[in-house]
Amino acid sequence: MFDGGPTGADFTVGAVDRSGEMGNFYAGQLGGLAVFNRALNEREIAELHISPNRGRERADR
Structure with a gap:
């Protein structure tokens, strides 16, 4: 993820922003999602x- 500046940035799971429009949609189900502040x-x-x-234990540190 990149630094979206003071106003932040959109975070999308299962699709991508393509020139202001959503595309490449994910077809399926996700059992969970974790976001870390570094590469594992x-x-x-x-x-x-x-x-x-x-991962939950580590995120609480």
């Missing part, structure tokens, strides 16, 4: 796959 390493991603609630 391979081990952290694997841990989340095994135990999805571990």
Whole structure:
């Protein structure tokens, strides 16, 4: 994600903004979503796959 400045920016899951219009829609269901303030390493991603609630513990720190 990028710095949207003082007014922020839109955050879209399952589609993209294409010149002011939504496109590339996701067709399906999402079981959950987590947003982190940094890129996760391979081990952290694997841990989340095994135990999805571990990310919540880290986000609370």
